[in-house]
Amino acid sequence: MGSQLASIHSQGEQDFLAGHIRDHQPVTSFGYFIGLNDIDNETTWKWTDGTQVDFNAWNEDEPSNVGDNDCVGMYGNITQQDSRGLWTDFRCNGSMAYICRTFKACRDRLGVEDGRISDSQITASTEHASNHGATNARLNRVAQAGTAGAWSAQANDVNPWIQAALGIPTWVTGVLIQGREDWSQWVTKFKVQYSHDPDDWKFVQDPNGTIIIFDGNTDQTTVVTNLFPTPVIASYIRILPTAWHVHISMRFELVGCEVVVNSIGCTPGWEGYNNYCYFFDHAAAVTYFEANKSCSDMGSQLVSIHSQQEQDILAGHIRDHQQVTSLGYFIGLNDIDDETTWKWTDGTQVDFNAWTEGEPNNVDDEDCVGMYGNITQQDSRGLWNDFRCNASMTYICRVFKECMRPLGMGNYEVADDKITTSS
Incomplete structure (x- = not known):
C-alpha cells in the first residue's frame, strides 16, 4: 500500500486514533499493531518508519515485556473500556489488527x-x-x-x-x-x-x-x-x-x-499550522511573566512544542524572519517551581526537546526557556536555551484552532440512544 505501520508523535494524533478505535463497533481484535518495537535491543524502542520516539501513550504498568513482548499495539477489544487505544507491548507473532500511515500525496x-x-x-x-x-x-x-x-x-x-x-x-x-x-x-x-x-x-x-x-x-x-x-x-x-x-x-x-499555512480558524495576525494558531511577537521586549500574561490576555498560552515537525516549522519561521533583534523567543517551558523539573505552562506532557548543545546550563539561575533568535551562530537559531525569566525577549503564543461546529444535539446527528442522564 506504500505505507508503514503508524508512528504517533502527539497527543492530538493519539486522541484521533484512539477515538477511532473506541468508536468502531464491534472491535473484535484485542489490539491494533503500531510501528513501535524493541526487537533489536530490549527496552530501546524504535518506530519502523525511523522517526524519533518523542511521544508515548502507555497503559498503566506498561510496557511489561511479559512473554518477550517486543511489539506494540493499541488496545482494542478490552474489558476496561477506558484503556482502549492506550499502548501495550504484545508478542510480535500475535494475531491482531493493525494501523498503517502514509504521508499525504506530496510529490x-x-x-x-x-x-x-x-x-x-x-x-x-x-x-x-x-x-x-x-x-x-x-x-x-x-x-x-x-x-x-x-x-x-x-x-x-x-x-x-x-x-x-x-x-x-x-x-x-x-x-x-x-x-x-x-x-x-x-x-x-x-x-x-x-x-x-x-x-x-x-x-x-x-x-x-x-x-x-x-x-x-x-x-x-x-x-x-x-x-x-x-x-x-x-x-x-x-x-x-x-x-x-x-x-x-x-x-x-x-x-x-x-508546508501548508492554513490560518482558517485563526485570528488575523496569527498563523495556522495543523490544528493550532501561533502568534509571533517579533518586536516585543518583555520578561517571561509579561509574555505569559500577553498570551493569556489573547486567550492563548506560551507555546508548547511536542514534535520535530512542530519544532521545524517554528524554527524555520524564526530563521526566515530577517528582522529578528531579540536574542530569543520565550516558549512555555520552565523549571521555576523545581530546579531541573521542566514543565510547560499549558500543563501538557514534556515529551520532546530541541536543546542547543550544552544546554540547559542554568547559568545565573536561568529557569525559563526560549528559542534562539538573533544569535551569531545561525545554525542555533530556533534551538532551545534556558534564559533568565526577567530577560527582555520576544515570545510565541499558541492556541487550538477555533473548533465550534455544532456536534449534532440540535439536528439529531447525535441520536436519542446516545443521550443518557444520571436520573
Whole structure:
C-alpha cells in the first residue's frame, strides 16, 4: 500500500486514533499493531518508519515485556473500556489488527527544472569550468552553445556537492536525478542532506538511522526517482555524489510540497499550522511573566512544542524572519517551581526537546526557556536555551484552532440512544 505501520508523535494524533478505535463497533481484535518495537535491543524502542520516539501513550504498568513482548499495539477489544487505544507491548507473532500511515500525496516538482528556483539558489562545491556551472543541473536541460548539458564538478573535488535553496521551509519527499545530456557521464550513487541554513546539515536516513546511499543513473538520459522513507522539512537540499561513471556530472529536480499555512480558524495576525494558531511577537521586549500574561490576555498560552515537525516549522519561521533583534523567543517551558523539573505552562506532557548543545546550563539561575533568535551562530537559531525569566525577549503564543461546529444535539446527528442522564 506504500505505507508503514503508524508512528504517533502527539497527543492530538493519539486522541484521533484512539477515538477511532473506541468508536468502531464491534472491535473484535484485542489490539491494533503500531510501528513501535524493541526487537533489536530490549527496552530501546524504535518506530519502523525511523522517526524519533518523542511521544508515548502507555497503559498503566506498561510496557511489561511479559512473554518477550517486543511489539506494540493499541488496545482494542478490552474489558476496561477506558484503556482502549492506550499502548501495550504484545508478542510480535500475535494475531491482531493493525494501523498503517502514509504521508499525504506530496510529490510536486519544486522548481529546479522550470526555473522557479532561480540560478542564484543553485550552488555547488566546484565546477569543471565556467560553462559547467551549477545552473546547468536543471532536470532535462539540453546543452546550448558554449555550455554543458549538466553540472560537472572539478576532477579533484574530494567533497563534491550541489544544493538548492528553497527559499521557505518546504516538505521534500524525494530527488529526481539524470546524467549529462551531451556526454557519457553520470552519478551512480549519492547521499542527500537537508537543512534550514547552509551551515547545519542532517543526512536523510533509513528507519534504522543509517545514512542512505541512493542509487543514481545507469545512462545519460533516464530520470531516476528516489523517494525518502520519511519526508523532511527543509529550506536547503544538498546532493552529495559518492560514485559516478567517468566524471561527476548530473541534472536533478526535487519533489515535495509546501508546508501548508492554513490560518482558517485563526485570528488575523496569527498563523495556522495543523490544528493550532501561533502568534509571533517579533518586536516585543518583555520578561517571561509579561509574555505569559500577553498570551493569556489573547486567550492563548506560551507555546508548547511536542514534535520535530512542530519544532521545524517554528524554527524555520524564526530563521526566515530577517528582522529578528531579540536574542530569543520565550516558549512555555520552565523549571521555576523545581530546579531541573521542566514543565510547560499549558500543563501538557514534556515529551520532546530541541536543546542547543550544552544546554540547559542554568547559568545565573536561568529557569525559563526560549528559542534562539538573533544569535551569531545561525545554525542555533530556533534551538532551545534556558534564559533568565526577567530577560527582555520576544515570545510565541499558541492556541487550538477555533473548533465550534455544532456536534449534532440540535439536528439529531447525535441520536436519542446516545443521550443518557444520571436520573
